[in-house]
Amino acid sequence: MRVEGIETSRRVLLVFPRYTSSFGTWEYAYPLTDGIKAFMPPQGLLVIASYLPEHWQVRFVDENLRAASEDDFEWAEAVFVSGMHIQRQQMNDICHRAHAHDLAVAIGGPSVSACPDYYPSFDYLHVGELGDATDALIKRLSADTARPPEQVVFTTKDRVAMSDFPLPAYELAETKKYLLGSLQYSSGCPYQCEFCDIPGLYGRNPRLKTPEQIIAELDKMRECGIADTVYFVDDNFIGNRKAALDLLPHLIEWQKKHGYITKLACEATLNIAKRPEILEKMREAAFVTIFVGIETPDPDALKAMHKDQNMMVGILEGVQTINSYGMEVVSGIILGLDTDKPGTVNALLNFIDDSKIPLLTINLLQALPKTPLWDRLEREGRLIHDDGRDSNVMFKMPYDEVVSAWKRCMEIAYEPSKLFARYLHQCEYTHKRRLKVPPSPEMKSWKNIRRGLIMMRNIFWKVGVLGPYRREFWKFALGRLRQGDIEGLIGSVLVGHHLIMFARAATSGRQNASNYSIRLREAQVPAE
Numbered sequence: 001m002r003v004e005g006i007e008t009s010r011r012v013l014l015v016f017p018r019y020t021s022s023f024g025t026w027e028y029a030y031p032l033t034d035g036i037k038a039f040m041p042p043q044g045l046l047v048i049a050s051y052l053p054e055h056w057q058v059r060f061v062d063e064n065l066r067a068a069s070e071d072d073f074e075w076a077e078a079v080f081v082s083g084m085h086i087q088r089q090q091m092n093d094i095c096h097r098a099h100a101h102d103l104a105v106a107i108g109g110p111s112v113s114a115c116p117d118y119y120p121s122f123d124y125l126h127v128g129e130l131g132d133a134t135d136a137l138i139k140r141l142s143a144d145t146a147r148p149p150e151q152v153v154f155t156t157k158d159r160v161a162m163s164d165f166p167l168p169a170y171e172l173a174e175t176k177k178y179l180l181g182s183l184q185y186s187s188g189c190p191y192q193c194e195f196c197d198i199p200g201l202y203g204r205n206p207r208l209k210t211p212e213q214i215i216a217e218l219d220k221m222r223e224c225g226i227a228d229t230v231y232f233v234d235d236n237f238i239g240n241r242k243a244a245l246d247l248l249p250h251l252i253e254w255q256k257k258h259g260y261i262t263k264l265a266c267e268a269t270l271n272i273a274k275r276p277e278i279l280e281k282m283r284e285a286a287f288v289t290i291f292v293g294i295e296t297p298d299p300d301a302l303k304a305m306h307k308d309q310n311m312m313v314g315i316l317e318g319v320q321t322i323n324s325y326g327m328e329v330v331s332g333i334i335l336g337l338d339t340d341k342p343g344t345v346n347a348l349l350n351f352i353d354d355s356k357i358p359l360l361t362i363n364l365l366q367a368l369p370k371t372p373l374w375d376r377l378e379r380e381g382r383l384i385h386d387d388g389r390d391s392n393v394m395f396k397m398p399y400d401e402v403v404s405a406w407k408r409c410m411e412i413a414y415e416p417s418k419l420f421a422r423y424l425h426q427c428e429y430t431h432k433r434r435l436k437v438p439p440s441p442e443m444k445s446w447k448n449i450r451r452g453l454i455m456m457r458n459i460f461w462k463v464g465v466l467g468p469y470r471r472e473f474w475k476f477a478l479g480r481l482r483q484g485d486i487e488g489l490i491g492s493v494l495v496g497h498h499l500i501m502f503a504r505a506a507t508s509g510r511q512n513a514s515n516y517s518i519r520l521r522e523a524q525v526p527a528e
């Protein structure tokens, strides 16, 4: 659904800011691929692009791929920017570049919705989700594109139903340069983990698209060249279990129709392990990965952060159950919790060994605005506003000790022999429980084979010949080759190489201990 009754024509430049290097930016993996340069196309801006009046001209620039040029700014009559807290510096930088061309700049998305005061330079703030604020902004720009004398704030009170969301404008994105496609079925989460801003920003009663919308989005992604892996960016895929069960048969049908060329991934709470009826259908729909916010194996810590849903099932048992349906678990882990003790790191390292989870995002606790954690730490006088630190939390343990613990975890968890042992388990156990499908013509196409060959060449040369952990690589690679498991080899090494190299940079102090920390990040604006 688009805003109606707009007659003037406008040229709008949508700019997505560059991410600064972090665990989740995967830059060590990209040189091993056939030209991938960024993680996922940004959903929010591409939905806005589709929502703007049909006769408005739109240009979309993702600065993770290239910087917005002088020509882009000269072409535009207005600029829209969106992003997360971690992109704050880059968003403000885009605003200054646009102002150099005397353009009005609007900002929307999660960061400004939580913290409007982070963005004093912008002309228009769009606070909240797609809705009446979006219509008001469009009407304002339709009437006048000049910069307003002072900042104007539009706040959504009446949200557009997700079932009325337009298809994201994937046709504007350079889809082949992204590692994953992204898709959103629901928004919001019924739980209230202390550190999380999702319930505060998007509500506790998940809002939904229809299964037909999701299938239309998948079709459009295919048309636009995204076929490999699609990630459901929903905060919790089983936030509404009935909705997940409604969607899955549609995904299964879609996969059958297209020969299972696309792999699916999502985020969900660990209690999904208690839902075999959902897991079985996810297996049939070719879900291969679930990101689970395990956070910590310590039950006292889970209780303290109000993450009781992780205690509905034993954590190791839950991971093993998910694996038994052919899905790898990716886990979020937090260090620096109030409940951390001197033995926490050893307990965590044991958990990593026992769970055989290869990929864990290990972060220092960071308090996000609009969370119960933020409110509590503010009351306790424990929020520290200092960009030179890796966290804004005054930990109960000494800061240096917590950062050293994080480095030790990264160093040991991503020691190549340990990481490849965990990947070996995934290849030998988890992957073997996936649905067996005969190779479709698309899988056997020359295009697909050529892609695989390019990645193999890059992996063998850049990791096997030039890499710093050749012995562990060859031990793993030869085992996979003997099994004829090329997919397991490529998938594990692409991700594993990033983890190993990132961890080495982190332990030598060249990376931050939190995906939310902005320390060391000034040099990252804009894309080179």
Ligand code: SF4
Pocket (backbone or CB within 6 Å): 189, 190, 191, 192, 193, 196, 197, 198, 199, 235, 236, 269, 293
């Ligand atoms: S389950 Fe996940 S999305 Fe939901 S509140 Fe907890 S951390 Fe946030």
